[in-house]
Amino acid sequence: MNIAVAQSGGPTCAINASLGGVFRAGKRSEDIDRIYGALNGIEGIIGDQLVDLSGKLTDDNNYELLLRTPSAVLGSCRMKLPDYHKESAVYEHITDIFRKNGIGMFFYIGGNDSMDTVAKLSAYYRDNNINDIRVIGIPKTIDNDLCVTDHCPGFGSAAKYVAATVQEITRDSNVYSIPSVTIIECMGRHAGWLTAASSCIRANGESAPHLIYLPERAFSADRFIVDVKRQMQRHRAVIVAVSEGIKTPDGRFAAESYQSAKKDAFGHTYLSGIGKFLENLVSDEIGCKVRSIELNVMQRCSSHIASLTDIQESERIGEAAVEAGLSGKTGCTMVFRRDSNAPYTCSIESTDALNTANSEKFFPAEWINDDGNDIMPAATEYLLPLIQGEIAPVMKNGIPMHLTIE
């Protein structure tokens, strides 16, 4: 039997480690012959763009580079399959491609949209009595917003980047003797997990960040200014961590609510990010030194400071997916179950793919303080194990080396 693996959705630092895990477990199994990588997710299956991974991952050096390469070496896509009750042609086509290439198991690494693909494709096979093709999902997302799983592969590395960078920015912010406010905008349109990771630096004795705002709690610009003024009485350099997706009480993104009337000289509606908006607000309302910093895609691609825990777990969950497939499972998503916080232990299970498709896991209300401007220590305890350990990049000419496949 041959197998195929593909990557989908937004890139992370760990999605290649899960690919590596699938490859390694595939090589180990006597039941598996060729291991194909499909280019650009399910599009690569539909287009029959398959790469024999044995020709690309030829030695340990390549494999080690793969673990250290951000983004998705096979490329990604954002494509959802139609309802197969209404439109079955693409399902038949995918099945033809699988048959033509002798593929008996398909592993899809991605977020909740990709788990939707896993759920639909496996349900199509179930309803049509096709029993010789198994479909298994491997989660990934820096947003950590997949349901069922304790945490998502890729999140730990992004969280480590956020924590390390907020630590360094805190150092930078304390250099001058005049009062200042620094606003750090983290990714997360609906879930505040990554922004919450900024709290990890408190484990090393920092008082920062002094304010943390997540999308899970309604945001008020007036209350924000009151919060900042109060923190300025306590700290010379106030550090604020804020999710890009914080929302006003009406559920709209704050960046849009507050700026909706703003047009530029050409009449275009132009929205700055929430960080820049809050910077301007502090400047207008308080008048102190203020700056905003958007951590941007560096959160998802800074492999040079990836979490070893995350990379190793991401690899393991890829291996576990192959093992689950070999044991006969299909239509499931592999998930982490945390057994203990200290010492941190975690095992891998599977759940029906439907449980992880199309829904989001939000930051728990009980982990946000009453004022809605900070998180509780229990959240930091949950986060800390995920950012432990480093995986040194392979450097060439002073720059991290990556693996490319094409």
Added chain:
Amino acid sequence: MNIAVAQSGGPTCAINASLGGVFRAGKRSEDIDRIYGALNGIEGIIGDQLVDLSGKLTDDNNYELLLRTPSAVLGSCRMKLPDYHKESAVYEHITDIFRKNGIGMFFYIGGNDSMDTVAKLSAYYRDNNINDIRVIGIPKTIDNDLCVTDHCPGFGSAAKYVAATVQEITRDSNVYSIPSVTIIECMGRHAGWLTAASSCIRANGESAPHLIYLPERAFSADRFIVDVKRQMQRHRAVIVAVSEGIKTPDGRFAAESYQSAKKDAFGHTYLSGIGKFLENLVSDEIGCKVRSIELNVMQRCSSHIASLTDIQESERIGEAAVEAGLSGKTGCTMVFRRDSNAPYTCSIESTDALNTANSEKFFPAEWINDDGNDIMPAATEYLLPLIQGEIAPVMKNGIPMHLTIE
């Protein structure tokens, strides 16, 4: 004799290594008793806020943390001394503080404003026949725009961050199969050195960045769109590196020239950075997928990926300053002289502080291509040696540890 050292101007990853070098050389010398650190630059001298560094740098562990701590552990300031011919009181006061604390040498680590302080203070001593207090400047700036010196302490680490991050963003940008443009905004209001460092990834076989714009060459938005369209014919994911300070032919910042008429809903003039402006421009004019990324203060504070070459040289130039002072020098700035590119060798000399005060060294015209949208290979050859080597951070709880002094 006691000595004093202070840090000034914008933070870097290497300004603490130079402090370490002063401390180490001071401890080695039998002629030097106490080594004082002044808090917040020259303000700490004026305010008599001196810290005995032996009480802070008590062991090798502290010292190693110092080398790995971004920003300035003693704090910084932005203060220029007045002309002493007109206003000598502050000079007399500084001298009183030096005398009261038995300080015979003062080392000032900073940029061209700080070198102005070194030049003025030493000239005041010369003109007033005060021969027992020496004043020596130690350069630092991520902008690499100090005159005389081949390069500036702190630049190599910022350049390494830029190169490594542009490498990782390039990987991230190539994940989708649709055409895209990624605009990376680097620091540099007047000098393009940091932006040029993005070219280092070509040494590892990357074609990116496909376009590079520096403040030294007049910028045209129309020509930019033509450039981008041309690159889009060659590359699916076009990567653009641009200095924050690129200017229109009239010498104004492009971000201001092009947005001067733009007001928000409250009537405030609001300027986005050049990256965001160019992102909106590409979106309007080309209509493809486009994003902008501002590397922001991470360029100057990401010690976790500092250049070992930079940290070691920064430490050495601090030591060399003490040695120069002990040999009788004053009124000078320590500078690097590059002896060879390959193998890279570099020695340390001194120059009259006036040569480094208040002036800027621009990116050479001959290192910019005719079209003004890229740099020449000779520039990359100059840059590469400065980003070599790594200095692993000391991690605690998965986050880099820093030294704080207060």
